[in-house]
Amino acid sequence: MRRIQIFDTTLRDGEQSPGCSMNIHEKLEMARQLERLGVDVIEAGFPIASPEDFESVQTIAREITGCRVAGLCRAVKGDVDCAWQALKDHPNPVLHIFLATSDIHLESKLHLTREEALEKVREMVAYAKSMCADVEFSAEDASRSDRDYLVQVFDAAQEAGASVLNIPDTVGYATPGEMEELVRYVKTHLKHPDQVILSVHCHNDLGMGVANSLAGMLGGAGQIECTVNGIGERAGNAALEEIVMAIKTRASAYQVQTGIDTRQIYRTSKLLSTVTGVPVPPNKAIVGANAFAHESGIHQHGIINNRLTYEIMSPESVGIYQSRIVLGKHSGRHAFEERLEQLGYRIPDSVLEQSFEKFKVLADHKKVVTDRDIEALVSSNHYQIPETYKLESFVVNSGTVISATAVVKLVKDGESKEHVARGEGPIDAAFKAIDRIVKQNFPLKNYSIQSVTEGEDALGEVVVKILREEETIVGRGLSTDIIEASIKAYLNAINKAIL
Numbered sequence: 001m002r003r004i005q006i007f008d009t010t011l012r013d014g015e016q017s018p019g020c021s022m023n024i025h026e027k028l029e030m031a032r033q034l035e036r037l038g039v040d041v042i043e044a045g046f047p048i049a050s051p052e053d054f055e056s057v058q059t060i061a062r063e064i065t066g067c068r069v070a071g072l073c074r075a076v077k078g079d080v081d082c083a084w085q086a087l088k089d090h091p092n093p094v095l096h097i098f099l100a101t102s103d104i105h106l107e108s109k110l111h112l113t114r115e116e117a118l119e120k121v122r123e124m125v126a127y128a129k130s131m132c133a134d135v136e137f138s139a140e141d142a143s144r145s146d147r148d149y150l151v152q153v154f155d156a157a158q159e160a161g162a163s164v165l166n167i168p169d170t171v172g173y174a175t176p177g178e179m180e181e182l183v184r185y186v187k188t189h190l191k192h193p194d195q196v197i198l199s200v201h202c203h204n205d206l207g208m209g210v211a212n213s214l215a216g217m218l219g220g221a222g223q224i225e226c227t228v229n230g231i232g233e234r235a236g237n238a239a240l241e242e243i244v245m246a247i248k249t250r251a252s253a254y255q256v257q258t259g260i261d262t263r264q265i266y267r268t269s270k271l272l273s274t275v276t277g278v279p280v281p282p283n284k285a286i287v288g289a290n291a292f293a294h295e296s297g298i299h300q301h302g303i304i305n306n307r308l309t310y311e312i313m314s315p316e317s318v319g320i321y322q323s324r325i326v327l328g329k330h331s332g333r334h335a336f337e338e339r340l341e342q343l344g345y346r347i348p349d350s351v352l353e354q355s356f357e358k359f360k361v362l363a364d365h366k367k368v369v370t371d372r373d374i375e376a377l378v379s380s381n382h383y384q385i386p387e388t389y390k391l392e393s394f395v396v397n398s399g400t401v402i403s404a405t406a407v408v409k410l411v412k413d414g415e416s417k418e419h420v421a422r423g424e425g426p427i428d429a430a431f432k433a434i435d436r437i438v439k440q441n442f443p444l445k446n447y448s449i450q451s452v453t454e455g456e457d458a459l460g461e462v463v464v465k466i467l468r469e470e471e472t473i474v475g476r477g478l479s480t481d482i483i484e485a486s487i488k489a490y491l492n493a494i495n496k497a498i499l
Contacts, residue, residue, distance in 0.1 A: 001251070001255050001256050001257045002222070002255065002256045002257075003222075003256070003257060003258070003259070004217060004221075004222060004223065004224060004247065004256045004257070004258050005040040005041065005197070005199075005222060005223040005224070005258075005259075006038075006039045006040050006041075006223075006224060006226065006240065006243075006244065006258050006259070006260060007039070007040060007041040007043065007070070007199065007201075007223050007224065007225040007226070008034050008037075008039040008041065008042055008043065008225075008226065008227065008228070008240060009043040009201075009225055009226070009227055009232075009237065010030065010034070010227040010228045010231065010240075010272065011027050011030060011031065011034075011042065011043060011044050011045055011056070011060070012043040012044065012045050012046055012072055013043070013227060013232045013233060013237055014227035014228065014231040014232050014236075014237065015027075015045070015231075016232065016233055017231045017232050017233060017236065019276065019277070019278055019446075019465065019472060020231050020276045020278055021276075021471065021472055021474075022275055022276065023052075023496065024052065024055055024056045024059055026275045027044070027045070027056045027059075027060065028056075028059055028060060028063060029271070029275070030271060030272060030275060031044065031060045031063070031064050032063070032064065033264070033267065033268050033271050034067070034228075034268065035064050035066040035067055036261070036264050036268075037260060037261060037264040037265070037268050038067075038258075038259045038260045038261045038264070039067055039240075039260065040067055040068065040223075040259060041067060041068045041069070041070050041094060041223075042060065042064060042067055042068070042069050042070065043069075043070040043071070043072060043096065043225075044056060044057040044060040044061065044069050044070065044071060044086075045057040045060075045071060045072070045086075046071070046072045046073070047071045047072075047073070047079075047082045047083045047085070047086040047087075048073060048074075048078065048079045048082040048083065054082060054085075054086050057069075057071045057083070057086040057087065058085075058086040058087075058089070061086060061087045061088075061089050061090035061093060062089045062090070064090075065090070065091060068090075068092045068093070068094050068134065069087060069090045069092075069093055069094065070087075070093070070094035070095070070096045070136065071083035071084075071086050071087050071093070071094070071095065071096065072096045072098065073095065073096065073097055073098075073128075074097070074098065074099070075097055075098070075099040075120045075121060075123075075124040075125075076124070077124070077127060080095060080097065080124060080127055080128050080131075083095055083096075084128075084131045084132060087132070088131075092134065093132055093134065094132070094134045094135070094136055094164075095128040095131070095132045095134070095135050095136070096135075096136045096138065096166075097121075097124055097125060097128055097135065097136070097137050097138070097162075098137070098138040098139075098140050098166075099117060099120060099121055099124075099137075099138075099139070099140060100117075100139070100140035100141050101117065101139040101140065101141065101142060101145040101146075101149065101150055101153050102140075102141035102142075102144040102145040102146075103145075103146065104141070104144065105140060105141050114149055117153070118152065118153055118156055121137065121153055121156050121157050121160070122156045122157075122159075122160050123160075125137055125156075125157045125160035125161055125162050126160040126161055128161070129160060129161030129162075134163055134164075135161055135162045135163060135164075136162060136163070136164035136165075136166060136199070137154070137157035137162040137164070137165055137166065138166035138168055138199075138201065139153055139154065139165075139166070139167065139168065140168060140170050141168070141170045141171065142166075142167045142168050142169070142170070142182070143167070143168070143169040143170070143171075143173055143174040143178070143179065143182060144170075144171070144173060147182070147185055147186075147189075148189075150167075150186065151185075151186055151189045151190060154186060154190060155190060155191050158190070158191070158192060158195070158196050159191075162196070163196060163197065164196065164197045164198075164199050164223060165186075165190075165196055165197070165198055165199065166198075166199040166200070166201055166223075166225065167182060167183055167186060167198060167199065167200050167201075167216065167221070168200070168201040168202070168203075168225075169200070169201070169202040169203060169209075169212055170201075170203060171203060171205055172202065172203035172204055172205025172206050172208065172209060172212075172234075172235065173205070173206070174202070174208070174212055175208065175212075176208060176211045176212050176214070176215035177215065179200065179202065179212040179213075179215045179216045179219065180215040180216060180218050180219040181219065182216075182219070183198060183200065183215075183216045183219030183220050183221050184219040184220055186198065187219065187220040193220075197222045197223055198216075198220055198221045198222060198223070199221055199222070199223035199224070199225055200212070200213050200216030200217070200221045200223070200224055200225065201225035201237075201238075202216070202225075202237070202238045203232065203233065203234065203235065203236070203237055203238075204230060204232075204234075204235045204236045204237060204238065205234055205235045207235070209230065209236070209237055209238035209239070210230075210238045210239055210242045210243055210246070212238070213226065213238040213243055214243065214246060214247075214254070217254070217256065218254070224238070224243055225237075225238075226238045226239060226240040226243055227239065227240060228240050228241065228268050228269055228272045229241070229269055229272055229273065229278075229280055229284070229287070230242070231272070231276070231278070239285070239286075241265045241268075241269060241285075241286040241287055241318070242285050242286055244258055244260045244262060244265065245262065245265070245285075245286050245313060245317075245318065248262060248313075248317075249312055249313050262317055262318055262319070263316070263317065263318070263319045264319055265286065265287065265318040265319055266287055266318050266319035266320050267319050267345070269286075269287040270287075270375055274476065275474075276474060277448075277463035277465060277474040277475075277476060279448075279450065286318055287318065291315075292311065292315040292320060294310060321371070327339060327359075327363070327368070327369045327374070328363050328366075328368055328369060329360065329363035329364055331363070331369075333356050336355075336356050336359055336374075337352065337356075339371070339374060340352070340355075340374065340378065345378055347378060351378070355374075355377050355378050358377050359374065359377055362377065362459070362480070365480050366480070372452050373452060373459055376452045376459055376461055376478050377478070386495070386499070387491075387495055388412060388495050388498055388499075389410045389411070389412050389434075389437070389438060389491055389494065389495060390410065390411045390412075390491075391408075391409075391410060391411075391484075391487055391488060391491055392409040392410060392411050392416055393408075393409045394406060394407065394408045394409065394430060394483070394484070394487055395407045396426040396429065396430060396483055397426075398425060398426040398429075403422050404422065404423050404424065404425050404426045404428065404429045405420060405421070405422050405423075405429055406420065406421055406423065406426060406429035406430040406432070406433045407419075407420045407433065408420075408421075408430055408433040408434055408437065408487065410434070410437050410438075410491070417437045418437075419433045419434075419436040419437045420433060421433035421435075421436060426483055427447075427483060427486045430483065430486065430487050430490075431444065431486075431487075431490050434487070434490060434491065434494070438494055438498070440494065440497070440498065442466040442467060442468055442473070442493070442494065442497055443466065443467045444464065444465075444466055445465040445466060445467050445472060446463075446464065446465040447462070447463075447464050447465075447486075448462070448463050448464075449461070449462045449463075449482055449485070449486070452478070458480070459478055459479070459480055460478070460479060460480065460481070460482040460485045461476065461477070461478050461485065462476070462477045462478075462482065462485040462486045462488070462489040463475070463476055463489060464476075464477075464486070464489045464490050464492075464493050465493070466490075466493045466494070466497060468497045473493045473496050473497045474493065474496075475489045475490060475491070475492035475493025475494070475495075475496065476488075476489050476492055477489030477490070477491075477492060
């Protein structure tokens, strides 16, 4: 069957989504997981955007060797130079150049004529090709561009050295029928269609990102650009997990395949949610909490008799495993490690040891530790940053007839520091006490709490977002005590902010 390349832009287009920013360490962890997932290309960032973006792309290019690594650049010499400096240490780098081709973008945004844009594409693709063997050119807003002009631009880009031509539905305007027809039109009108790979990059403004991507594939595209959990600008991008599982589940209909290890899908989705602090909606296809849940009696009866009655794919196929061993306070490290392997985790021994210690503490508070508990424990350990301030203890008093007060004691460089504060509630009081200790006041942008599992002894996961100038910093905390989880989350964010 025809092989479809998966170009993942979670770390570039996805990270541009409000609330989804990641630091260098988090991007690298995400890139390693994308490598395990089996994507063909990781678009690691937009190097010219900021020094941190440059460093992130450079770090990923040096660390990740199991797939190609791309950097985005405008059709500007400085952008191309910057992207190449970030990527040059990778064995198979990709310079990804874009320029808008629709009249509305050319006239209103770029103030270029069609002829000027065409010449710019020729010049910059050729310049990129002089440094990098693999160059992709994207015609921004291709779905609203004049088709004949679009083909003219693509021919020029290919002649200049582009090996991939991307046809984006930048604003999510196309319908599936239009997208399939557009890709087919480009493919049949190019001078040398067999010497280039066509790609599609579809946004989800009208909820058709995945449908348009699959339609473009049917029209002849050999590469699909997408993001984990569908994150991205505005309403997001086409979701990687939905595209891949549609191709796998309906293989007889599409007659194509990918190189994705689908058993890593849930793990990848969970990691991204943990890193960004953006929860996956329960009704999200493939990876949502309800994707394989059955409450209706009719559905339950069908599933008991034959899972195929209401499940067109198995949860195991995307890395969601049903526990057969009950883990509790009497469980040993071997059973714990085996469960981690079943869940798709590959973690260093130091993190494994920390996670096992936390598991034993949690098991003393809970009768049964679930897979979701374990995922939360490992995530909270694996993505810790150096703790400038560490929680030693706290005491909170609150009620309907007294003002909420909190006494918090933190440790920095071996020295304990304690402060007391009043607040509108126990968590507000605790946060104010922490602010007084660290002598910083980062505005709290968002606070959310959710139960990781069910029951009175459930783990609570708190996500806070604070502002450092214009940058949003995400902090996470985990505990069966929601106040402790809140304090840990706030400290996690502060420690990131003061790195």
